[in-house]
Amino acid sequence: MDKAEILAKFSADPDKYYKVNLFEEQGYQRKVCPTCGRFFWTIDENRNYCPEDSDDTYSFIGDPPTLKRFDYSQAWNEIELFFTKNGHTSVSRYPVVCRWRDDLYFTIASIVNFQRVMGSKVVFEFPANPIIVPQPCLRFKDLENVGITGRHFSSFCMIGQLSIPNEQGYWKDECIDLDFRLLTNQFGINKNEIVFVEDVWEGGGSFGSSLEYYVRGLELGNAVFTEFQGELGNHTVLDQKIIDMGAGLERFAWITMGTPTAYDCCFGPITEKLIDKVGIDIEPDLLSQYFIEIAKNQEKYPNILEVKNHAIANVGLDQQKVLQGINPLEGIYLIADHIRTLIFAISDGALPSNVGGGYNLRIVLRRIIGTMQRLGLKLDLNEMIDMHIDYLKATYPELEEKRADVKTIIGVEYKRYEESKIRMEKIAINLKAKKHVLNVNDLIRMYESDGITPDYLKELDVIPEIPPTFYSKLSELHQMVDTKQKEKLPLENTAETELLFYGDDPREFEAKVLGSFDKYVVLDKTSFYARGGGQEPDHGTISGFEVVDVNKHGNVVVHELKDGIPKEGKTVHCIIDSKRREGITKHHTSTHILNSSARNILGSWVWQNSAFKEEDHARLDITHHSALTKEQVKKIEECANKIVQKDMQVTIENFDRGTAEQKYGFRIYQGGVVPVKSVRIVSIGDFDVEACGGTHVKKTKEIDLIKITRTKRIQDGVVRLEFVAGPAAQEYVKTHEADLAKLTAEDVAKEERDNLRDQKKAEAREKIPGLIEQIMETKTGTTTIDEIEVTTADAVRFCCTTSEQYDEYFHINFGEKLIKADSKASYCGIFEAGSTLRTIVYVGESSKNRNAVAIAKAVSEILGGFGGGNNRFAQGGGKDKSKKDEAIKKARQMVLE
Numbered sequence: 026m027d028k029a030e031i032l033a034k035f036s037a038d039p040d041k042y043y044k045v046n047l048f049e050e051q052g053y054q055r056k057v058c059p060t061c062g063r064f065f066w067t068i069d070e071n072r073n074y075c076p077e078d079s080d081d082t083y084s085f086i087g088d089p090p091t092l093k094r095f096d097y098s099q100a101w102n103e104i105e106l107f108f109t110k111n112g113h114t115s116v117s118r119y120p121v122v123c124r125w126r127d128d129l130y131f132t133i134a135s136i137v138n139f140q141r142v143m144g145s146k147v148v149f150e151f152p153a154n155p156i157i158v159p160q161p162c163l164r165f166k167d168l169e170n171v172g173i174t175g176r177h178f179s180s181f182c183m184i185g186q187l188s189i190p191n192e193q194g195y196w197k198d199e200c201i202d203l204d205f206r207l208l209t210n211q212f213g214i215n216k217n218e219i220v221f222v223e224d225v226w227e228g229g230g231s232f233g234s235s236l237e238y239y240v241r242g243l244e245l246g247n248a249v250f251t252e253f254q255g256e257l258g259n260h261t262v263l264d265q266k267i268i269d270m271g272a273g274l275e276r277f278a279w280i281t282m283g284t285p286t287a288y289d290c291c292f293g294p295i296t297e298k299l300i301d302k303v304g305i306d307i308e309p310d311l312l313s314q315y316f317i318e319i320a321k322n323q324e325k326y327p328n329i330l331e332v333k334n335h336a337i338a339n340v341g342l343d344q345q346k347v348l349q350g351i352n353p354l355e356g357i358y359l360i361a362d363h364i365r366t367l368i369f370a371i372s373d374g375a376l377p378s379n380v381g382g383g384y385n386l387r388i389v390l391r392r393i394i395g396t397m398q399r400l401g402l403k404l405d406l407n408e409m410i411d412m413h414i415d416y417l418k419a420t421y422p423e424l425e426e427k428r429a430d431v432k433t434i435i436g437v438e439y440k441r442y443e444e445s446k447i448r449m450e451k452i453a454i455n456l457k458a459k460k461h462v463l464n465v466n467d468l469i470r471m472y473e474s475d476g477i478t479p480d481y482l483k484e485l486d487v488i489p490e491i492p493p494t495f496y497s498k499l500s501e502l503h504q505m506v507d508t509k510q511k512e513k514l515p516l517e518n519t520a521e522t523e524l525l526f527y528g529d530d531p532r533e534f535e536a537k538v539l540g541s542f543d544k545y546v547v548l549d550k551t552s553f554y555a556r557g558g559g560q561e562p563d564h565g566t567i568s569g570f571e572v573v574d575v576n577k578h579g580n581v582v583v584h585e586l587k588d589g590i591p592k593e594g595k596t597v598h599c600i601i602d603s604k605r606r607e608g609i610t611k612h613h614t615s616t617h618i619l620n621s622s623a624r625n626i627l628g629s630w631v632w633q634n635s636a637f638k639e640e641d642h643a644r645l646d647i648t649h650h651s652a653l654t655k656e657q658v659k660k661i662e663e664c665a666n667k668i669v670q671k672d673m674q675v676t677i678e679n680f681d682r683g684t685a686e687q688k689y690g691f692r693i694y695q696g697g698v699v700p701v702k703s704v705r706i707v708s709i710g711d712f713d714v715e716a717c718g719g720t721h722v723k724k725t726k727e728i729d730l731i732k733i734t735r736t737k738r739i740q741d742g743v744v745r746l747e748f749v750a751g752p753a754a755q756e757y758v759k760t761h762e763a764d765l766a767k768l769t770a771e772d773v774a775k776e777e778r779d780n781l782r783d784q785k786k787a788e789a790r791e792k793i794p795g796l797i798e799q800i801m802e803t804k805t806g807t808t809t810i811d812e813i814e815v816t817t818a819d820a821v822r823f824c825c826t827t828s829e830q831y832d833e834y835f836h837i838n839f840g841e842k843l844i845k846a847d848s849k850a851s852y853c854g855i856f857e858a859g860s861t862l863r864t865i866v867y868v869g870e871s872s873k874n875r876n877a878v879a880i881a882k883a884v885s886e887i888l889g890g891f892g893g894g895n896n897r898f899a900q901g902g903g904k905d906k907s908k909k910d911e912a913i914k915k916a917r918q919m920v921l922e
């Protein structure tokens with residue numbers, strides 16, 4: 026639907042869509058802006074332009090329109106006081122990691138708190154009505170503006186004033202009346218200064234009118250009246266109309282303080298302390314002028330760099346003032362903003378990584394480090410975390426208990442960055458020497474494959490400026506979670522299956538066949554557990570036919586049989602394989618126990634990433650920053666077995682989703698989003714509480730024993746625990762008794778080395794697709810990408826490397842993928858393996874010289890050894906380490922000449 030079209034229609038009938046009682050009472054007039062054509066409402070007779078095109082735009086900088094000054098926390102206190110006084114329930118913030126929606130990583134607006142998934146629909150569930158909430162929201166698409174514009178944040182507090190118009194709630198008239206009184210009575214803003222601009226909102230199939238309210242050109246809030254659904258013209262009124270008024274808390278503070286930027290009054294004492302430490306050389310007056318220019322002209326130029334250049338010119342700042350005033354200030358603002366974002370995200374259980382939402386967190390931290398290095402700032406990150414939390418805990422007391430965890434995670438991530446710096450530096454120096462012009466796509470690829478941020482490249486002078494679209498493009502690529510589709514079966518008219526395993530859970534039962542087709546059977550009721558939540562399905566027999574798989578399609582359970590199916594309409598006798606079910610059940614409860622054990626031992630950032638439970642084994646993938654040490658595994662296992670031995674009661678209760686969230690918090694969503702209104706809560710005392718649809722033991726001692734058999738870092742930020750429980754664990758102990766006993770210190774050390782190697786390998790493996798993509802785009806000539814030399818000509822492409830950062834695993838995978846992506850490509854890698862050198866050679870199908878074995882033999886001969894293989898793949902090696910370069914030169918000759 027076209028927003029402009031809706032706006033045109035609504036603005037054509039302002040009495041119906043926009044005129045509220047307040048406008049009448051206060052004598053508001055409706056005017057049209059001669060510059061932009063928007064309609065706005067004002068009391069001020071002399072005001073003829075909309076707030077953004079008016080002369081007084083941003084004049085609050087240096088001259089605020091209020092007598093009282095409120096910083097970030099004080100501004101929230103005023104707002105909360107006003108709304109609770111006026112019948113609103115003040116609700117604590119929700120997590121910034123959006124666990125209750127599978128299409129969002131982060132909470133991006135206050136209304137998102139109250140949106141829940143119901144089948145394929147999004148519904149609203151309010152814990153009270155009306156509500157006021159201070160909701161931190163994370164948005165990464167404007168990252169390049171943060172620190173520069175004075176008002177962009179990577180995380181900001183969106184005050185949500187939310188109401189459903191019913192006996193408790195209200196509609197447009199009261200909403201605007203409240204907002205007006207908030208500004209005038211509570212904040213003391215003169216009513217002549219308050220302007221309402223007509224707008225509309227649409228999204229997710231619904232739409233409605235909205236009124237944005239401004240003071241001196243600053244949009245403080247936007248009251249959205251979601252009222253209609255469907256296509257404009259054919260639309261109907263929603264059963265559940267909603268007011269979603271979102272206001273920026275940072276802006277409320279800013280307008281009363283009149284500081285040059287919103288950053289100056291929203292990070293507590295941090296900004297000032299950093300300025301003192303760094304020393305900024307610019308007069309306050311010039312600073313205000315500069316930021317007014319920036320604010321006023323933000324929409325007038327295509328990108329922020331041009332906005333900056335014009336502001337510098339208009340205010341008449343010399344080079345000195347820019348270098349010693351503006352630049353370090355921007356850096357300080359950026360660092361303070363980014364750390365606050367990391368504090369919220371890590372507190373709520375997110376980890377920086379190279380996948381999913383963790384991606385944005387890693388880039389944010391790398392920007393902090395890059396900025397510190399660029400400006401030569403020696404800042405203690407832990408000290409800044411302390412200052413932020415000390416200040417924020419007045420509004421968000423829950424941050425206190427995560428203080429240590431936030432420091433741990435930022436410390437780990439910082440170290441990781443330092444470790445990769447040498448490699449990054451090499452790449453950057455190489456690029457600089459080659460004088461490549463890098464476009465946005467090149468930069469995105471470099472970040473994705475090597476973790477090199479454009480801030481870093483700017484610092485090393487490889488690029489003159491960060492392209493303004495870099496961060497928005499990157500965050501577009503990483504904003505949404507993919508949701509997968511299930512296979513469709515002809516079940517439209519099939520009644521939903523009664524689920525016996527949630528009731529008496531009989532192991533033998535009679536049922537009626539409602540449908541049978543291909544190898545599938547649908548019954549009127551079933552005790553066969555359908556695959557779900559990582560729990561594997563039950564097996565057994567239906568009418569004598571073996572059941573091999575069971576899946577849920579919507580609310581219908583479909584059984585897959587082997588060797589025949591019973592006829593429709595028939596009553597059948599069904600038997601569940603009890604031994605299998607018991608094994609699976611023990612593993613499922615064990616998964617819950619291990620998940621909480623791992624969190625207790627490792628840290629609050631541990632969440633279930635996914636899980637799989639079979640009859641005789643299971644695995645649990647958890648979010649954690651590094652591979653596990655032997656010691657940690659031991660402790661987790663001990664903790665889990667203590668819970669088993671305590672013989673704790675496992676209770677299952679059904680709750681209304683909202684009630685469960687309020688009672689237990691969002692920790693319950695370990696297994697992901699629950700798409701129904703009633704949630705099934707499985708709790709093991711207060712040790713572990715999860716929303717879960719699986720089968721469980723009644724008391725923990727039934728599990729008898731849990732043994733972790735293997736752990737492995739399977740991707741950045743995710744560790745897999747493979748384990749066995751019950752009889753399978755006893756069996757495991759029996760067969761491994763001897764091995765377990767002779768585990769020596771040496772073995773432990775070896776395992777740790779192996780773990781580290783696995784980690785390195787995993788990192789290299791993750792890099793391969795990005796590298797290949799980069800190589801595919803190289804033009805004629807020779808270039809070096811991450812220490813791989815690439816020569817591209819019409820008919821051939823040759824890649825080679827002797828870099829120590831690559832191991833055998835990398836060479837094989839890289840070579841395979843390269844010749845798959847480009848059949849004219851060849852590859853030769855040489856690497857050290859113990860005391861010898863080895864070589865791996867791949868040659869693509871349509872390569873000019875299709876003879877991998879000849880190349881491997883020639884290379885090996887130079888190295889003092891032998892090679893073998895076929896035309897496509899060959900390997901070899903030798904002992905003479907001084908001949909590496911000569912050998913690679915030979916390979917290059919054989920391919921290119």
Ligand SMILES: [Zn+2]
Nearest residue numbers: 058061075078
């Ligand atoms: Zn205008």
Ligand SMILES: [Zn+2]
Nearest residue numbers: 558717718719
């Ligand atoms: Zn579960």
